[in-house]
Amino acid sequence: MMMNLFSSFDPSSNWNLSMNWMSSMIGLIILPSMFWIIPSRMNFLWIKMNLTLHKEFKILMGNNSKGSTIIFISIFSLILFNNFLGLYPYIFTSTSHLILTLTLALPLWLTFMLYGWINNTIHMFAHLVPQGTPSILMPFMVCIETISNIIRPGTLAVRLSANMIAGHLLMTLLGNTGHMMNIYLINILLILQLMLILLESAVSIIQSYVFAILSTLYSSETY
Template sequence: MMANLFSSFDPSSNWNLSLNWLSTFIGICIIPSMFWIIPSRLNFLWIKIISTLHKEFKTLIGGNIKGSTLIFVSLFSLILFNNFLGLFPYIFTSTSHMILTLTLALPLWLTFMLYGWINNTIHMFAHLVPQGTPPVLMPFMVCIETISNMIRPGTLAVRLSANMIAGHLLMTLLGNTGSMLSTYMISMLIIVQLLLLLLESAVAIIQSYVFAVLSTLYSSEVN
C-alpha cells in the first residue's frame, strides 16, 4: 500500500534526488541504435508522421516558414515520447508535473509575445480588439483579450499535466482495490485496467498533438 495517494507522482527517489528531468531523457538511452542507422518500417512510419505534421503546421502558420515547423514537430515528439514512457511500470511520468509543462509552454509563449510586440506592434494591438466590436465595448474587450492572452501558457501546461494525472490516478485507485476483490472481480478489474491503458495511450497522442497545434496557432497570430 502507498503511504500517500499521490506518491506515484513523486519524482524523488530513495536518495532524495529529483529524477524529474532524468526520466524525461532516459528513454533516449534505450532506443536501439539500428533504428537510426538503417531505415526500418518503424523509421518509415515515423518519417510519415513527421511529414504529415509538417504539412499541417505549415498550413496553420502560413506565409514564409523556412523551417518554422521544426520546433513544433520536435515539441510534439518530445511530449509524445514522455507520455508513452510514463505508461510503463516504475517509470515516472514527467509530463504530469507543472514544472516540466510550464518549462515547455512559458518560453514558447514569451518568445512569441516578444517577437510580436517588437516587430508587429500594430498587428498585436489590432488583436486586442476583434473586428466589428462596438466602441462602447472596446475597453472591456481589450481587458478580456489581454487576460486570455496572459493565461495561455498556464492553460497549455495545466491541460497537459491534468490529463496525464487523471488517467494515472484512476488506474492507481482501481489497482489498489485488487487485494480486496474476489477472483472473478480481479479478472474484471484487469480488463478494465487494460481498457484504461488503451485510453491513456490515446490521451498521450491527443494531448501531445493538442499542445503542438495550439503552440503553432499562437505563433501564427504574431506574424
C-alpha cells in the same frame, strides 16, 4: 510509506534523490538507434508522421513558417515520448508535473509575445479588438483579450499535466483495490485496466498533438 494518494507522483526515489527526472533523457538513448540502423517500418512510420505534421503546421503558419515547424515537431515528439514512457511500470511520468510543462509552454509564449510586440506592434494591437466589436465594448474586449493572452502558457501547461495525471490516478485507484476482490472481480479489474491503458495511449498522442497545434496557432497570431 505513501502519506497520500498523490505521493506516488512525487519526483523522488527511495534514496531521497530526484533521479526520476532522468526518465526524460531515456529518449536520447533509445531514439537515435533508428537513425543509424537499416530503416525499419517504425522508422518509415515516424518519418511519415513528421511529414504529415510538417504539412499541417505549415498550413496553419502560412508562408512565414521558414523552418519553424521543426520546433513544434520536436516539441510534439518530446511530449509524446515522455507520455508513453509514463505508461510503463516504475517509470516516472515527467509530463504530469507543471515543472516540465511550464518549462515548455512559458518560453514559447514569451518568445511569441516579444517577437510580435517588437516587430508587429500594430498587428498585435489589432488582435486585442476583434473585428466588428461595438465602440462601447472595446475597453472590455481589450481587458478580456489581454487576460486570455496572459493565461495561455498556464492553460497549455495545466491541460497537459492534468490530463496525464488523471488517467494515472484512476489506474492507481483501481489497482489499489485488487487485493480486496475475489477472482471474478479481479478478471473484470484486469479488463478495465487494459481498457484504461488503451485510453491513456490515445490521450498521450492527443495531448502532445494539442500542445503542439495550440503553440503553432499562438505563433501564427504574431505575424
